[in-house]
Amino acid sequence: xxxxxxxxxxxxxxxxxxxxxxxxxxxxxxxxxxxxxxxxxxxxxxxxxxxxxxxxxxxxxxxxxxxxxxxxxxxxxxxxxxxxxxxxxxxxxxxxxxxxxxxxxxxxxxxxxxxxxxxxxxxxxxxxxxxxxxxxxxxxxxxxxxxxxxxxxxxxxxxxxxxxxxxxxxxxxxxxxxxxxxxxxxxxxxxxxxxxxxxxxxxxxxxxxxxxxxxxxxxxxxxxxxxxxxxxxxxxxxxxxxxxxxxxxxxxxxxxxxxxxxxxxxxxxxxxxxxxxxxxxxxxxxxxxxxxxxxxxxxx
DNA sequence: CGGATTTGACCGGG
DNA sequence: CCCGGTCAAATCCG
Numbered sequence: 508x509x510x511x512x513x514x515x516x517x518x519x520x521x522x523x524x525x526x527x528x529x530x531x532x533x534x535x536x537x538x539x540x541x542x543x544x545x546x547x548x549x550x551x552x553x554x555x556x557x558x559x560x561x562x563x564x565x566x567x568x569x570x571x572x573x574x575x576x577x578x579x580x581x582x583x584x585x586x587x588x589x590x591x592x593x594x595x596x597x598x599x600x601x602x603x604x605x606x607x608x609x610x611x612x613x614x615x616x617x618x619x620x621x622x623x624x625x626x627x628x629x630x631x632x633x634x635x636x637x638x639x640x641x642x643x644x645x646x647x648x649x650x651x652x653x654x655x656x657x658x659x660x661x662x663x664x665x666x667x668x669x670x671x672x673x674x675x676x677x678x679x680x681x682x683x684x685x686x687x688x689x690x691x692x693x694x695x696x697x698x699x700x701x702x703x704x705x706x707x708x709x710x711x712x713x714x715x716x717x718x719x720x721x722x723x724x725x726x727x728x729x730x731x732x733x734x735x736x737x738x739x740x741x742x743x744x745x746x747x748x749x750x751x752x753x754x755x756x757x758x759x760x761x762x763x764x765x766x767x768x769x770x771x772x773x774x775x776x777x778x779x780x781x782x783x784x785x786x787x788x789x790x791x792x793x794x795x796x797x798x799x800x801x802x803x804x805x806x807x
Numbered sequence: 808c809g810g811a812t813t814t815g816a817c818c819g820g821g
Numbered sequence: 822c823c824c825g826g827t828c829a830a831a832t833c834c835g
Contacts (some may be wrong), residue, residue: 636814638825650826655809666826812833815828 526557620680622670631685633665644668653687661687 632654641648646669653661661684670678 632808636829637825637826638812638814639825642824648825652827664826808835810834813831815830815831816830820822820825 612652617684618680618682621680622676624675625677631663631687641668644670645672646670653685655687659687661685663687 533786560709577578633651635651635674636651636655637650638647648666648668651667653659653663654660662683664682666680668678668680670676
């Protein structure tokens with residue numbers, strides 16, 4: 508109730524996050540396409556500005572102490588009548604033990620997938636909440652949510668599924684963005700749109716000829732990998748012992764030219780269609796990032 | 808003892 | 822009704 512401004516504000520933030528992510532992807536595409544630094548400076552400049560606009564807007568919204576102030580998730584009582592998001596749930600209203608809550612599923616959030624040879628430590632606290640045998644899959648699928656779902660309202664979840672036996676291959680699918688502050692390992696951030704962190708290390712005036720430096724301060728090969736010290740992982744599901752530390756870290760930037768098994772797929776559930784954007788598609792048709800913007804601005 | 812995991816039940820979409 | 826996502830009681834573990 509009474510947080511109409513709050514819920515629309517939350518939506519605005521979500522849209523900005525999406526937009527910023529798209530801009531970030533586009534920036535990565537440009538960087539990756541012309542890794543010799545021969546990209547047109549005009550395009551680079553444009554992407555920089557778009558990215559900066561999104562980040563600044565987010566900063567303004569986050570720093571503005573009006574209304575619900577710092578925590579957007581307080582607004583998430585989703586009471587407004589069916590705001591397209593299919594949050595058909597005012598059933599949690601009572602604290603009485605009801606038979607069971609209603610589950611909201613198929614969220615209309617952006618998702619992205621990663622494949623790796625080991626479960627990924629993405630720097631966030633994950634708590635396993637389920638495991639399911641999946642039809643036609645050799646291995647069960649594990650469900651994780653952010654540990655700070657309740658104390659900070661962080662809605663991020665992920666699914667980790669082993670997809671191969673030899674070589675061992677895991678696929679991790681992320682849903683939603685982290686709004687929590689506590690990072691398990693601040694050096695490793697795979698969520699490209701965590702508003703707290705990314706707005707800090709996005710310095711827009713770095714040289715574009717050396718990509719994957721500003722967005723992946725954690726990457727840079729095995730040199731600065733935490734040397735046998737605080738490797739207290741949150742997801743410690745049967746980590747196979749034979750992992751070269753090179754393969755362990757995955758770039759949050761879209762490094763599509765390097766190893767094929769680190770395949771990243773970004774997708775957004777637009778109009779009820781699970782629309783997947785493969786990296787190679789984006790590479791050769793980056794224009795589709797443009798019309799990803801349009802429907803959002805019109806419909807909502 | 809408190810937090811994380813396990814695991815079977817529950818829920819709802821297709 | 823099947824299947825995948827989620828809940829939550831029981832259990833584990835530091």
